[in-house]
Amino acid sequence: MSCGNHHDVPCVQIHSWMWIYLDNELEQDSAHLVGHHLEECPPCADQFTAERIIQTRIRQCSETVQTPEGLRTRIFTQIQQTITE
Numbered sequence: 001m002s003c004g005n006h007h008d009v010p011c012v013q014i015h016s017w018m019w020i021y022l023d024n025e026l027e028q029d030s031a032h033l034v035g036h037h038l039e040e041c042p043p044c045a046d047q048f049t050a051e052r053i054i055q056t057r058i059r060q061c062s063e064t065v066q067t068p069e070g071l072r073t074r075i076f077t078q079i080q081q082t083i084t085e
């Protein structure tokens with residue numbers, strides 16, 4: 001997935017940072033790079049929006065229902081597959 005533009009940080013790198021970024025656990029320098037990339041790369045911005053919605057839902061689910069860690073991982077993997085397909 002690429003918008004065809006050149007980026008200082010490649011899209012794959014952004015994708016691997018995305019969840020850490022959503023958790024606000026990415027170090028500030030990298031978080032800045034992600035923010036900059038999302039501004040200039042519409043495909044990544046779209047994916048970021050989708051992942052943020054999913055993460056919010058997972059948070060809401062895990063707050064109301066106590067799910068075993070393995071189940072959460074399975075759900076997460078399934079959701080990821082739905083997005084990438």
Ligand SMILES: [Zn+2]
Binds near residue numbers: 037
């Ligand atoms: Zn990108």
Ligand SMILES: [Zn+2]
Binds near residue numbers: 005040041
């Ligand atoms: Zn791009």
